[in-house]
Each structure stands twice: as structure tokens, then as C-alpha cells.
Amino acid sequence: MMHRQRPKEMVAFEGTLIGRRFLGCSVQEEGVNFGVVEWMDAPWxxxxxxxxxxxxxxxxxxxxxxxxxxxxxxxxxxxxxxxxxxxxxxxx
CATH class of the missing domain: 1.20.5 (Single alpha-helices involved in coiled-coils or other helix-helix interfaces)
Known part of the structure; x- marks a missing residue:
């Protein structure tokens, strides 16, 4: 976490991970999202x-x-x- 902000709770909307909750980066710099920090749900x-x-x-x-x-x-x-x-x- 380079920007020192808490990750945001999100839900995957596509692919085989659809519906799984995860903690992800809440900051997008120049259109780049830093991605998943940690999955909250167990794998399907x-x-x-x-x-x-x-x-x-x-x-x-x-x-x-x-x-x-x-x-x-x-x-x-x-x-x-x-x-x-x-x-x-x-x-x-």
C-alpha cells in the first residue's frame, strides 16, 4: 500500500470469480488499478x-x-x- 489508504471492499463481476468479495485498492492512478489485496471469500x-x-x-x-x-x-x-x-x- 504505497498510498497508505485502506483497501476497499469490492465484488468481482466477471469470469469464474464472479460474486466473490475481495479487498482491493481504492486508488486508481492514471487509469491503473493496483488490484486485489486479499480475497474475503473462500475460492469457489x-x-x-x-x-x-x-x-x-x-x-x-x-x-x-x-x-x-x-x-x-x-x-x-x-x-x-x-x-x-x-x-x-x-x-x-
């Missing part, structure tokens, strides 16, 4: 960690699928706009 059981990892993988796959769907949708919209512009020009 191995089976729970595997389940959490699988759920997070499913979450990231789902989001990746949504990104790909949006890209495909944007391409289709672009094609339709070109087609409508072409038809509008041909009737004018």
Missing part, C-alpha cells in the same frame, strides 16, 4: 468454476453472434439503399 468449488466459465463462454459467443448478425444486416441495408437509389435515378 472447482465444479462451480467450470460452470461459470461455461456460462461466460456462452455469453461471449451469443454477443459475438449478435455482432455478426448486425454486420450482415448492415450489409443488406446498404445493398437495398443502393438498389432504391438506382431505381429512383432510373425513374427520374
Amino acid at each position: 468449488l472447482e465444479i462451480l468454476q467450470r460452470c461459470l466459465a461455461r456460462i461466460w463462454d456462452m455469453y461471449y459467443e451469443h454477443n459475438l453472434g449478435r455482432v455478426k448478425d448486425k454486420q450482415t444486416h448492415d450489409k443488406e441495408v446498404g445493398k437495398l439503399k443502393k438498389e432504391t437509389d438506382f431505381l429512383a435515378d432510373s425513374y427520374n
